[in-house]
Amino acid sequence: MTSALPRPDVSLATVQRSLGDSSVEYPLWPPLTRGCPRTSTDAMSYPVEVDYDYARVGDDFLGRGLNGQPRGDSSGGAAGSRRAPSGHDRWAALLPPLLTPGLGEGGTPLVELADGVFVKDESRNPTWSHKDRLNRVTTSAAKGVGAPGIVVASSGNHGASAAAYAARAGLRCVVLTSPAVPPAMASLLGAYGAVVLPVPVDARWPLADRIADTFGFHTASNLTPFHTGHAWGPEGYKTLAYEIAAELGTPGSVFAPTGYGELLFGVWKGFAELHRLGLVDRVPRMFSCEPAAGGPLAAAVRSGTAAARVELGPTDAYAIGCPVGGHRGVLAVARSEGRALLVDDPAMRAAQRELADAGLWFELSSAAGLAGFRGPADEAAVRAEGPVVCIATSSGFKDLGVGGQRPAPVDPAWESVERLLREAGIGA
Amino acid sequence: MTSALPRPDVSLATVQRSLGDSSVEYPLWPPLTRGCPRTSTDAMSYPVEVDYDYARVGDDFLGRGLNGQPRGDSSGGAAGSRRAPSGHDRWAALLPPLLTPGLGEGGTPLVELADGVFVKDESRNPTWSHKDRLNRVTTSAAKGVGAPGIVVASSGNHGASAAAYAARAGLRCVVLTSPAVPPAMASLLGAYGAVVLPVPVDARWPLADRIADTFGFHTASNLTPFHTGHAWGPEGYKTLAYEIAAELGTPGSVFAPTGYGELLFGVWKGFAELHRLGLVDRVPRMFSCEPAAGGPLAAAVRSGTAAARVELGPTDAYAIGCPVGGHRGVLAVARSEGRALLVDDPAMRAAQRELADAGLWFELSSAAGLAGFRGPADEAAVRAEGPVVCIATSSGFKDLGVGGQRPAPVDPAWESVERLLREAGIGA
Numbered sequence A, B: 001m002t003s004a005l006p007r008p009d010v011s012l013a014t015v016q017r018s019l020g021d022s023s024v025e026y027p028l029w030p031p032l033t034r035g036c037p038r039t040s041t042d043a044m045s046y047p048v049e050v051d052y053d054y055a056r057v058g059d060d061f062l063g064r065g066l067n068g069q070p071r072g073d074s075s076g077g078a079a080g081s082r083r084a085p086s087g088h089d090r091w092a093a094l095l096p097p098l099l100t101p102g103l104g105e106g107g108t109p110l111v112e113l114a115d116g117v118f119v120k121d122e123s124r125n126p127t128w129s130h131k132d133r134l135n136r137v138t139t140s141a142a143k144g145v146g147a148p149g150i151v152v153a154s155s156g157n158h159g160a161s162a163a164a165y166a167a168r169a170g171l172r173c174v175v176l177t178s179p180a181v182p183p184a185m186a187s188l189l190g191a192y193g194a195v196v197l198p199v200p201v202d203a204r205w206p207l208a209d210r211i212a213d214t215f216g217f218h219t220a221s222n223l224t225p226f227h228t229g230h231a232w233g234p235e236g237y238k239t240l241a242y243e244i245a246a247e248l249g250t251p252g253s254v255f256a257p258t259g260y261g262e263l264l265f266g267v268w269k270g271f272a273e274l275h276r277l278g279l280v281d282r283v284p285r286m287f288s289c290e291p292a293a294g295g296p297l298a299a300a301v302r303s304g305t306a307a308a309r310v311e312l313g314p315t316d317a318y319a320i321g322c323p324v325g326g327h328r329g330v331l332a333v334a335r336s337e338g339r340a341l342l343v344d345d346p347a348m349r350a351a352q353r354e355l356a357d358a359g360l361w362f363e364l365s366s367a368a369g370l371a372g373f374r375g376p377a378d379e380a381a382v383r384a385e386g387p388v389v390c391i392a393t394s395s396g397f398k399d400l401g402v403g404g405q406r407p408a409p410v411d412p413a414w415e416s417v418e419r420l421l422r423e424a425g426i427g428a
Helices: A061-067 A087-094 A131-144 A157-169 A183-189 A201-215 A233-248 A262-276 A296-303 A327-335 A345-357 A364-374 A414-423 B061-067 B087-094 B131-144 B157-169 B183-189 B201-215 B233-248 B262-276 B296-303 B327-335 B345-357 B364-374 B414-423
Strands: A013-018 A025-027 A048-052 A110-112 A118-121 A149-153 A172-177 A195-198 A253-257 A285-291 A339-343 A388-392 B013-018 B025-027 B048-052 B110-112 B118-121 B149-153 B172-177 B195-198 B253-257 B285-291 B339-343 B388-392
Touching (some): A048 A233, A087 A131, A131 A149, A149 A157, A149 A201, A172 A183, A233 A262, A233 A388, A285 A327, A339 A364, A345 A364, A364 A388, B048 B233, B061 B233, B087 B233, B131 B149, B131 B157, B131 B262, B149 B201, B233 B388, B253 B364, B285 B327, B327 B339, B339 B364, B345 B364
Parallel strands (some): A118 A388, A253 A285, A253 A388, B118 B388, B285 B339
Antiparallel strands (some): A110 A118, B013 B048
């Protein structure tokens, strides 16, 4: 009965390292929640990442992660035998210390579409989004510093995931959300016993800061002018790369819905680590897919800056509509020789429809990856090398408009039903 | 790029066999959708099951299923290499022929609660419920008989899952649902392009029958006075047993939310098969957990009949509130020396709350398994042998009341926020 226990001993994490200057490092503890203090200026914020003792990673890292620890006789055996690690615990060597129990995060399927494109279905996570990969790690950070709770500012997936992992860890959680949160998402946010406070968007970050100061809560949201977020969080997204590599080998291209660029960076870093370790033969090109209504990463790439701020117009892809970016995404695109794509709402809707017609229901933001790959006409120059993996981040339940209405009853008389079916093209 | 292709050649299915008289068998095709015609009478309906050529099952069945086909070098390797089978394809030998592509159904985690009880989190399926295990199989049956579509009567999970798998297979789907379907569930039902018709409950089965007759659609819902359902459907639930056995060994007891008893029967049959094959050393006791407001299985067990009908009182566990049962559940309880438990709504709410406090959000019906294990005071005689697995069937998004309202905005002034937090016990 050891599966729910953390195994911090196996982490090979060593220090925190600046993404503004890789010669600048900090001790692993405490996890930095305000970016790199030494390289950040009033004009630019730089994040930090986690470094590891890569020389001690075993050659069987991918295989162990896939198949688990030796389990002896897997054909039944004694009940109550020690289970193979699951979730993030499979990859604990290249993650920050895991001090809180998991919920079986990750292990999501690659579903192949008719034309051979793979969709990594992140709606199959514990709170039905990719954010669980991040929150397993940030919750452990909170536990490690002895914080009594976690505070996040989130309109949705991040907040729900933080609430679930805090509950699992026996920590309190405060979620500062928007009064405009979709109703089904509001039910999810409230499910795990967190204190959920809908406040105006601009009030969220100052309140998060003050709650952290006043109550000693650990912050799992950004607190800097450009996005730096939590030092450890994006490390959790590396497991996406490990899983894909173990199952498929290295893809040629990865398309990711992109808000602040943490997912994009984490997936790129995971592949870069495997390449450095000699476990894969290449690193995929990373394609960021931002809503055309904003696009701070595309703006930073265009202008050659470390991060950018843009006007954010209207978009229904609320989970990735960001007016401000961070340096992580710029690094992932540049170092992988990828591209920063923009996708508009109609393109995301078309991709969302295509996915639903294949039996996969995602929220609009989640379809940005496939929308980026399918590409608008003027993006014909995006010749993605295969295999292509599009990351789809979250269940359709989180979308705007979900739960807004019941369908109207229909007349059950056969003549009426038959007419409705024929109008829908059945029997034609 | 073969992963999306079905592999019907590996199924060892031989015949359909009556559960009313095991000497009565039928050819495998066509799949029977109205139970066993030879043993059923006006007074009782008997289902059929699928039989297999068990002598041809390899000793490595559980291991192969767990680790997949030999993949050569799993440490990266050439991109585009053949993937190991996933979802039901891992277990294709002991399933009916899989003629339609999967969505990575199953492979769900066992999450351990603080006291060592395991929760099998079926909300991690493609449409976020266990029903995906059934619909992969029934959709293949529909494809195999050349039906242009599938018709189901369902208030929720079954209909959504049928719609997704039909879409994946390129088949049409008609879902006859209730006008009282919860709003978020209605969004899910409508997501995959099915024709969704809300009609009065009593009108659903006659309409399903007529739609099947008129348009040649395959029915994936029950059409008999007592429940028999689809001959192949419960076979899909056997994969739950295979996964649990491969990961944990055989548990002592399994507690399952129970409506018509198909899940209970499928899990029991899966373990019974493994035991017959010598791959596990015992079969767990199966505990059915029905809403106390109804409980046709408990009634049948009490009265010693093959199946029973009861008055169904009010319950919010709408997914498993059934006035009529079937013979499958009776067989599973009797042959495993299990028990038929009743759980009331307060007990299910308490279990739902316990699960949410551990980071797991399920719909009320899904908590019936844990509620049955925790047990009301008068059920202290339930001494379950460990390890204990409680199956939790479906995401909290499917519950009544989800999406019903947005949270009220709060005053963002610090004094107001601090007061709210202290009232919630933070900083105490």
